[in-house]
Structures are given as structure tokens and as C-alpha cells.
Amino acid sequence: MEIIKVHHPYDAKDIYQGDIVLVLGFFDGVHRGHQAVIDKGIQLAEENNMKCAVMTFNRHPAFVYRNFDPDNLNYLTPLDRKEEIMSHLGVDILYEVAFTSKFGSLSPQTFVDEYIVGWNAKIVVAGFDYTYGKAHIANMDTLHSYAKGRFDIVKVNKKMDEKDKISSTRIRRYISEAKIGQANELLGYIYETSGFVIHGDARGRDLGYPTANIYPHPYVMVPKRGVYAVKMHVNNEWHDGMASIGYNPTFGHRPNYSIEVHLFDFSEDIYGEDVQVKWVDYLRDEIKFNSVDELIERLDQDQIEAKESLAKVKINQI
Ligand SMILES: Cc1cc2nc3c(=O)[nH]c(=O)nc-3n(C[C@H](O)[C@H](O)[C@H](O)COP(=O)(O)O)c2cc1C
Ligand SMILES: Nc1ncnc2c1ncn2[C@@H]1O[C@H](COP(=O)(O)OP(=O)(O)OP(=O)(O)O)[C@@H](O)[C@H]1O
Structure with a gap:
């Protein structure tokens, strides 16, 4: 083109x-x-x-x-x-x-x-x-x-689904409500946010779940706060993972939200790399846990759910 x-x-x-x-x-x-x-x-x-x-x-x-x-x-x-x-x-x-x-x-x-x-x-x-x-x-x-x-x-002619006109406004609303499945359905592909990897507080690795903190493209819409099953593209490859968009309330509320992605079976250093995150499925809301152990337990569970969800999707070319 x-x-x-x-x-x-x-x-x-x-x-x-x-x-x-x-x-x-x-x-x-x-x-x-x-x-x-x-x-x-x-x-x-x-x-x-x-x-x-x-x-x-x-x-x-x-x-x-x-x-x-x-x-x-x-x-x-x-x-x-x-x-x-x-x-x-x-x-x-x-x-x-x-x-x-x-x-x-x-x-x-x-x-x-x-x-x-x-x-x-x-x-x-x-x-x-x-x-x-x-x-x-x-x-x-x-x-x-x-x-x-x-x-x-x-x-x-107007292209509709069973509810209404397919429109960007509807898709934005779904994304802001964490209805990512419905947004993806109307898009015809999995919604993606691009950005690059920055440093976080280096706490994730102590939890057993190291995360890539993503600095998103400034004009792109980020989904609602919560935990998601994702695919992330880095260094020319797609990887499965789970992501959190939120304020890490368990560790004291951060002033700004962060986007953190934990990739399964991945241990490369990717600071500074450009990435694309595909939001495959919404798993849950962010929770303020009473202890770090409770958070880790929940992350173990998230990982199981994310893998189940990811096993069901096929990434098309877009
Ligand atoms: C899949 C996933 C789910 C998470 N869920 C929560 C949560 O519900 N509550 C919370 O306080 N932090 C949650 N976190 C964020 C962790 O607290 C965070 O990864 C940790 O503080 C590491 O931060 P750092 O990358 O800045 O070091 C989640 C992280 C991931 C990857
Ligand atoms: N659901 C639809 N069915 C058919 N044509 C559509 C549909 N949505 C948008 N279009 C058309 O696609 C083109 C691109 O639309 P554009 O982005 O300028 O406006 P839009 O109608 O506001 O799109 P949207 O409602 O999704 O924001 C226009 O020609 C528009 O009429």
C-alpha cells in the first residue's frame, strides 16, 4: 500500500x-x-x-x-x-x-x-x-x-449487529466499560494498545510475576481499569500473558494508573522496546488485598483463567 x-x-x-x-x-x-x-x-x-x-x-x-x-x-x-x-x-x-x-x-x-x-x-x-x-x-x-x-x-448501507449500528462510539463505550469481548466483536479483530516498556517499581519480580510496565501511545484509548488476558507483541513475536491496568492499591494507591503485563514463560530484558498489547478478555476488577500473599494467590488463579481464555482465541492477521 x-x-x-x-x-x-x-x-x-x-x-x-x-x-x-x-x-x-x-x-x-x-x-x-x-x-x-x-x-x-x-x-x-x-x-x-x-x-x-x-x-x-x-x-x-x-x-x-x-x-x-x-x-x-x-x-x-x-x-x-x-x-x-x-x-x-x-x-x-x-x-x-x-x-x-x-x-x-x-x-x-x-x-x-x-x-x-x-x-x-x-x-x-x-x-x-x-x-x-x-x-x-x-x-x-x-x-x-x-x-x-x-x-x-x-x-x-448501514451495517448493524443484532442491537444497533456498528460505530466507533459504541466500541469506545464498550472499551471504557471493560466489555472487551463486545468491542472486539464489532471491530472484527482484537483491540490493541501500542506503547513502549518503561521501568516500574521492580516489585513484580518479588511476587513471582515480573511485569513489563507499558507507557501507552498518548492518543490511544486504554481500556477500563482491571485485569485482562492479553497477547503482547515484542521483538517480532506474540506472547501470551495477563495484564493489570490500575493503581496497585495493595501497595498504596499510585497517583497515576499503570499498565503492567506479565508474559508467561518469558524472561528477556525488554525495557525500551515498542510493544502492542491485544486485549483478549476481561478477567476481573482490581482489588485491594489485605496481604501480599493474597495477591499472589489471586495472580496464580488469574494465570489459569488467562491461559484458558487465550487458548480459545486465534489471532487473525490484524
Ligand atoms: C495480572 C495482574 C493482576 C494484578 N492485580 C492486582 C490487584 O488486583 N491489586 C493490586 O493491588 N495489584 C495488582 N497487580 C499489580 C501488582 O501489584 C504489581 O504488578 C506489582 O505491584 C508490581 O509493580 P511494579 O511493576 O511497578 O514493580 C496485578 C498485576 C498483574 C500482572
Ligand atoms: N455501520 C456502518 N455501516 C456502513 N457504513 C458505515 C458504518 N459506520 C460508518 N460508516 C461509513 O464509513 C465511513 C467512515 O466513517 P467516519 O469514520 O467518517 O464516520 P462515522 O459514521 O462517524 O463512523 P462511526 O460512526 O463508526 O464513528 C463513512 O463513509 C461512514 O458513513
Whole structure:
């Protein structure tokens, strides 16, 4: 997959010169609803012998339009993760447009002329509720009047599960409530947090459960406090483990939460390594134990439960 970073006004020589199917959306999470839209774009591109390009933004438009919900400042997928998933889905070109106020205040007609027609899009694909601009000044129905017959428009229907629309907002809510299984179901892959390994208080090894303390990516959503069965990617390999997100109340409440991962059968020194943690299953809430022995007993039990849970999952490519 080719990644093309664009800043308004763009330089025409940076744009792919052939005809494309262009898929529109921010796609935070690249969940099953988003995947349906992208798959449609890929299918149409194959049928018409064109490349499938996706237009996304380096940051959420809400930062420019000032309409973000402060609870939703964290992404499900920071840009590098989005790139990875898009590439896996089979997208040919990912355009990452810097969402600045100049770009965000283009009229719908200018947006269409410069960013759809100017990019040689012959077919535009988006979801049923795609909107453009501040106060959603253009949508999938009004797009026809700006297209002026220069490209076809394909609207993808709402993808639902048995309850409701599959949406990033729902997935964020599940993650913040530790309903990780439900979040993973809507994502179509196991939710992941990236970061790198930092030093903790070096207490874990005395408990018989050494932990890698993770400093998470600053813009990525961390699940609710609690204990989880996880898979962690480090040094090109996935390992099974269990993680705690919390304040270590047994040892006096820390001022900030920590993310600590204990990998089973692992003893390498990995400080400073980049890691990805996949949140497979929620096991329990964090507990203030009356003694260290009680904590250790519980960790023994957690390990059994985490292994049971991990034995059931298969990691797909994303
Ligand atoms: C799977 C797992 C579950 C944990 N559960 C709890 C808990 O319920 N209560 C608690 O106070 N600490 C819990 N801890 C955190 C330990 O107290 C922590 O790993 C230990 O203090 C080591 O911290 P350090 O890495 O900063 O040395 C848990 C750790 C792991 C890996
Ligand atoms: N459940 C869904 N079914 C079909 N299309 C969807 C679904 N969810 C989002 N889309 C479409 O995918 C594209 C990406 O959406 P974008 O991230 O910009 O907005 P969104 O609708 O707010 O997504 P979400 O609701 O998940 O936050 C848009 O074209 C949107 O209409």
C-alpha cells in the first residue's frame, strides 16, 4: 500500500495519476462497518481495473471544528495502526490529508473539484451517513449536485449487529466499560494498545510475576481499569500473558494508573522496546488485598483463567 500525505493546497505531482475508486471517511477503529465500506471500494476497483484509494485525515476533523466530545479524545486506531489495518484489507493507496482549518473550510464544491475530481476518482464510495464539512454541509445525497456527472457515487448501507449500528462510539463505550469481548466483536479483530516498556517499581519480580510496565501511545484509548488476558507483541513475536491496568492499591494507591503485563514463560530484558498489547478478555476488577500473599494467590488463579481464555482465541492477521 502506498501512503500519500497531503497538505492543503496540495502539489498535483504528489497525486496518483491513474483512475481510482475513492473511499471517504475518517475510519477510527476501522471496524466492521468501516470494513464493509472499504471492501466495497476494493471490489469496485478490481471490477473496473482501477486502484482503490482511501481518503482519511491525520487528525479528527472535530479538532478544527471544535465539536469534539472530551471523552472521545483518544483514538481506537492512531494513524500507524490505521495504516496497518488498511494495508491488510487490501487498500492500494492511503491518502492522509492534514485536517487543518484551511482544508476544513473548503466549500463542498471546491472539495469535490480538488479532492475527488482532481484525484482522478471515477467512483466514490462512502457509508450512508457520510457528511462533509462543518455542520455537515454536504452529504451522500447532495454529493450528486457537486459531482456534476464526473464520477459515480456508491452509498453503502448501514451495517448493524443484532442491537444497533456498528460505530466507533459504541466500541469506545464498550472499551471504557471493560466489555472487551463486545468491542472486539464489532471491530472484527482484537483491540490493541501500542506503547513502549518503561521501568516500574521492580516489585513484580518479588511476587513471582515480573511485569513489563507499558507507557501507552498518548492518543490511544486504554481500556477500563482491571485485569485482562492479553497477547503482547515484542521483538517480532506474540506472547501470551495477563495484564493489570490500575493503581496497585495493595501497595498504596499510585497517583497515576499503570499498565503492567506479565508474559508467561518469558524472561528477556525488554525495557525500551515498542510493544502492542491485544486485549483478549476481561478477567476481573482490581482489588485491594489485605496481604501480599493474597495477591499472589489471586495472580496464580488469574494465570489459569488467562491461559484458558487465550487458548480459545486465534489471532487473525490484524
Ligand atoms: C495480572 C495482574 C493482576 C494484578 N492485580 C492486582 C490487584 O488486583 N491489586 C493490586 O493491588 N495489584 C495488582 N497487580 C499489580 C501488582 O501489584 C504489581 O504488578 C506489582 O505491584 C508490581 O509493580 P511494579 O511493576 O511497578 O514493580 C496485578 C498485576 C498483574 C500482572
Ligand atoms: N455501520 C456502518 N455501516 C456502513 N457504513 C458505515 C458504518 N459506520 C460508518 N460508516 C461509513 O464509513 C465511513 C467512515 O466513517 P467516519 O469514520 O467518517 O464516520 P462515522 O459514521 O462517524 O463512523 P462511526 O460512526 O463508526 O464513528 C463513512 O463513509 C461512514 O458513513
